[in-house]
Amino acid sequence: MAVPARSTRPAPRHVAAPTLADVAERAGVSRQTVSNAVNNPDLLRPETLMRVQEAIETLGYVPNRAARNLRTRASNLIGLRLSPIWEGTASTAMDRFVHSLVWASREAGYHLLLFSDDAPFTRDPGPMAGYDDLLRSTAVDAFVVTDTFLGNPQAAWLRERRAPFVAFGRPWDDDAARHPWVDVDGAAGTSAATEHLIERGHTRIAWIGWRKDSHLGEDRRSGWTRAMHGHHLSTSGLASRVEDTVASGREASAVMLDDAAPTAFVCASDTLAMGVLHTLAERGLHAGQDVAVVGFDDSQVAQVVHPGLTSVRQPLEEVALALVRALEDLLATPSVVAPAQLLAPSLVVRPSSG
Amino acid sequence: MAVPARSTRPAPRHVAAPTLADVAERAGVSRQTVSNAVNNPDLLRPETLMRVQEAIETLGYVPNRAARNLRTRASNLIGLRLSPIWEGTASTAMDRFVHSLVWASREAGYHLLLFSDDAPFTRDPGPMAGYDDLLRSTAVDAFVVTDTFLGNPQAAWLRERRAPFVAFGRPWDDDAARHPWVDVDGAAGTSAATEHLIERGHTRIAWIGWRKDSHLGEDRRSGWTRAMHGHHLSTSGLASRVEDTVASGREASAVMLDDAAPTAFVCASDTLAMGVLHTLAERGLHAGQDVAVVGFDDSQVAQVVHPGLTSVRQPLEEVALALVRALEDLLATPSVVAPAQLLAPSLVVRPSSG
DNA sequence: ATGAAAGCGCTAACAT
DNA sequence: ATGTTAGCGCTTTCAT
DSSP: OOOOOOOOOOOOOOOOOOOOHHHHHHSSSHHHHHHHHHOOOGOHHHHHHHHHHHHHHHHHHHOOOHHHHHHHHHOOEEEEEEOOTTTTTTHHHHHHHHHHHHHHHHHOEEEEEESSSSTTTHHHHHOOHHHHHHOOOOOOOHHHHHHHHOOHHHHHHHHHHTTTTTEESOOTTOTTTSSEEEOOHHHHHHHHHHHHHHHTOOEEEEEEETTTTTTHHHHHHHHHHHHHTTTTTTOOTTTTEEOHHHHHHHHHHHHHHHHHHOOOEEEEHHHHHHHHHHHHHHOOBBBTTTTTEEESOOOOHHHHHSSSSSSEEOHHHHHHHHHHHHHHHHHOTTOOOOEEEEOOOEEEEEEOOO | OOOOOOOOOOOOOOOOOOHHHHHHHHSSSSSHHHHHHHHHHGGGGGHHHHHHHHHHHHHHHOOOOOHHHHHOOOOOOEEEEEOOTTTTOOOHHHHHHHHHHHHEEEETTTTEEESSSSSSOOOSSTTTTHHHHHHTTTOSEEEEEGGGOOOHHHHHHHHTOOOEEEEOOOOOTTTTTSSOOOEEOOOOOOHHHHHHHTTTOOEEEEEEETTTTOOHHHHHHHHHHHHHHHOOOTTTTTTEEEOSSSHHHHHHHHHHHHHHHHSSEEEESSSOOOOOOHHHHHHOOOBTBBBBBEEEEEHHHHHSSOOOEEEOOOOOOHHHHHHHHHHHHHHHHHTOOOOOEEOOEEOOOOGGOO
């Protein structure tokens, strides 16, 4: 692990910003009193407080982050690693999630620091290099981790370093996990989708999902199974598990239509659902009239495609809020582990389901 | 403008990270020498350097950001304001752009700090409050500004404060602008799209774009006009200007088909192009066979929709790189304004254009 | 080529 | 309720 060198660049030329000392002088108090006025206003006599605030106002004083960070050993920054975009895929969940997280963090006085896979200054750019750098340099207070589903080493690694973090996603295969997490109940979503189709009179409802090694996919699949069996409907021959691509969804649905003649499809993603729409279009069938289709993620694709794709929508705003709250708790009292939270998605009904 | 209070939260409990002093002691040199080893290795005798690096390595030393920031008056953070998501819209450009920017920044030793519209701690949460806060607290070194097209006050405001920033987007209506900017030549994109359709034998090619007050829209429109006139094709009755929604694109294309019988559409956005696809589907027409359609942005929608939407793709990776380079130049030599850069988009051909 | 001294702006701990 | 002291970890300046 090498050390990041400071880039040789002159400091930015600002008009010298006012400091605590400037405010103190102007208000006729000590620097500490100004600090208290900012951070513990209750400690000041109302009169003094007023005077200090006035000085702050007229001088346009804003505390210097670096100095505060140095002193308090906190940065008020939350690190988030951006996972690579999958082009050709419908999901826009990350985008919405980042937005929600920025908003939720702001409320808590945090900003979001984005980083990507490889750290620039490390000799050994393993998958955790980015985390390691930010952690050791105390650039962030904590992390939000998003891709726990791959059975990847993030959670274990972070726990080992005693790095504060919360996860969006269950620690599927890590029983030792002791971190706070928030997740969306995918099974509840696909179950609702299936129920919705059953209500509409469908009985032969097919599932197109991901390969078996995807916990996320199996979870979503279980919602379909549960709803079908709950209504004593058979699922045999109605499920297929493929890659998350449009082409796979297209092929799987074509085979399925020929072999099992379903009247409706529930898919593990909008991407797969788009594949189904391709098949229907190729056969001159109309989504929503001839065959019903439901996707997952309520991506922009679902929103703008003809005739409108019914889809399961994750409550990412709530997820972000819950994560930030968990993070605040974690940083306040590291010993107490916040309870995990499983949030319910909602079904956005559009013409593709009839 | 009020002052952000520090949230009352104990400092995170890490194992005390090694400091310069620790490394110095272990290597048997002064702290300053360690600092030099990190930032100016050329100053050290090779032998000393080696010894110090060894100590750094074994101790796992990484410079403390806050301390370095305080001392150097730089944060190595670039601020980016996330503009609100437009749901029901196809564009995913921001997502791709953020990714590209994270990546490009990393190469330059920066991280991206995301913030949203309103600052939390200000009494007067104007549109610039977020910028103001970050600027005054020296939380970021510079900004990347993305929505210059609205004739919004960002550029002027930032210039007035002498805040370092670069823009993605031309300063359309601000002649006084003196900041570096990078933009994509929208006209070149729509021109290429139109040429592509003309090559395919189309002569009645319609334009569906945005209202006249959108510089961006007028730029893209001009590419269509230029190509048409270049081939002595008439544009009269073939243009419409509407809002950027699927519904608008749908209506506009329906009217256009009835009134002017175009055989192809070039659109200012994928969202509008999706509207055209709606109209075609409703009339039993096939995109690419009966009527050609081209969108703009190469959004995920364009990539996954049936039968595949031809679209103009912005080189956002290059844009991000150019922006970061401009930023580096700006911070290194504020007096020299980097030349503006206009990058060429590319046309991604898919079945919707035949 | 290396070291010593000073200080960036802030807040924790203590004293008054 | 307010002030004083000290120091967070680093780099700049200057001396050696």
